[in-house]
Amino acid sequence: MRAGQRGRRLMQILTERSDVRAWSDIAALGLTQIIGYGTLYYSFGILAPAMARDLGWPEEWVFGALSIALLTGGLIAPWSGRWIDRFGAGRVMTAGSVTAVLALAVCAAAPSGFTFLPALIAIEIASTMVQYGAAFPLLVQRHPRTAQRSIVWLTLIAGFASTLFWPFTSWLHGFMSWREVYIVFAALNLMLCVPLHAWLSRPAEADPKTLRAGQPASDPPESPQGSVAPANRRTAFILMAAAFAFQSFVSSAVLVHMLPMLGSLGLGVIGVTVGALFGPSQVASRLINMIFGRNLSQLILAAVAAALLPGALVLLTLTAPSIAGAMAFAVLFGMGNGLYSIVGGTLPLALFGADGYGRRQGQIMSVRLIVGSVAPFAFALIMHQLGIHTALGMSAGLGFCAVAALAMVAVLLRRTAMPASTASAVP
Incomplete structure (x- = not known):
């Protein structure tokens, strides 16, 4: 009896320590995200006009440079995913933070556009190594059993990035040049992100549930398996990636052109107010999902997120220039975008499991960045050549294509479900 009581007490202590480690990792990652x-x-849009004046470029060239940098980051992302699987997400994020420090410093010191562009490209490469595409795999690698819950919490914390850094960047830029602001940003990455990511590179301790099953502490904990049968994984992944690509187009195009788009619809006066609703709506959707969506299928959640984006565009088109309609659009679009960030990490885990998760995240990030780099230019071209309503209608159509792709994944799962003996539930 006493031995059994001591064993149960030991498992309780180990479980509590495991929970503390998980929450400390989430808090550290939340700050770095x-x-x-x-x-x-988020700071780029605020500093871009000053960059253009300082470099002697038209402002469009600065955003064109950002598109080139985003495209390059998208091409590098699959490599980052493979590095994450091979060397560990913590080490890759540490290297990415060091790269970010150097790139921000070089960008701040760039005497001309010829130096500015390579530095901006280096910033976007660093981004693929330190943002969600690496943070999600880190949680999967360190806490595979609770990764889905951890990803939701992380996106809730990181959702405050725009809310905090848009005013913070504007405040700094009020008495600093854009170059000095970038030096401050380099210092933040050096003093906070580099040491935190290095700390997150430490080996993961044994999972108490693994010890309870009698597995040696030196063995890695069992990774959750996906719900897609091996024979159908390629098709399911292509459909999922296509859905994410369509959503990336809609999200990137609308967010970049939010104010001009509203102005073309006769809503320019309240554009800033409408934009202010977007950030809180993202956080609200993640909080609602955390409270009420615990047992909701990640595929259903992904479909809801995909439907909210084009649904918001349709609502805006039908109600403009109604102020109430524009505000409802901002709320729905913000909620859809907030859920889109969550399912970008949880849906691949639910469908395909933890093995090779870093590589898959790199591939998904590549698709999202490449499409996201092209979307603002394509939307602007359509808007100027064919009109705002055509641009919104075509974007909404692509958004509904994402819903259709996810529905095809659901059909594939129902037709060829894995046997219960070979599939395990994702936490």
Whole structure:
């Protein structure tokens, strides 16, 4: 009896320690994701006009340089995914943070556009190594049994990146040049992200559930398996990647052209107000999912996210120039985009499991970045040549194509479900 009580007490202590480790990892990653997205992505739109004046470029050239950098990052992303599987996500994120520090410093010191462009490309390469595409695999590698829950919590924390860094960047730029702001950002990455990512590179400790099953502590914990049968994984992955690509087009195009788009619909006066609803709506959707969507299938959640984006565009088109309609659009679009960030990490895990997760995330990130780099230009071209309503209609059509692709994945799962003996539930 006493031995049994001591055993149960030991397992309780190990479980509590495991939970503490998981939450500490999520908190550390949450901080680095806020800094990573804030310094490497959200700040650019605020600083771009000053960059253009300083470099003697038209402002369009600066955003064109960003598109080239995003495209390059998309081409590099599959390599990053393979590095994550081979060397561990923590080490890759540490190297990415060091790269971000150097790239921000070089960009700040760039005397001309010929130096600025390679530095901007280096920033986007670093982004693929430190943002969600690497953070999600880190949670899967360190906490495979609870990775899905951890990803949801991480996206909730990181969702405050725009809310914090848009005003923070504007405040800094009020008394600093864009070059000085980038030096501050380099210092943030050096003093916070580099040591935190190095700390997250430490070996994962044994899982108490694994010890309870009698597995030696030196063995890695069992990884969750996916719900797609091996023979159908290629088809399912292509359909899932296509759905993410369609959503990436809609999200990137609309977010970049939010204010001009609203202006073309006669809503330019309230454009800033409408935009302000987007960030809180993203966070709200993640919080609602955390509270009420615990037992919801990740495929269904992905379909809901995919439907909200084009649904919001249809609502905006039908109600413009209604202020209430524009505000409803911002809320729905923000919620869809917030859920899109979650399922980008949880759906591949649910469908294909943890093995090779880093490689798959790299491939998905590649598709999203490449499509996202082209989308703003394509949307602007359609808007100017064929009109705003045509641009919105075509974007909504692509959004509904994402829903159709996910529905095809669901049909594939129902027709060829894995035997219960070979599939295990994803937590």
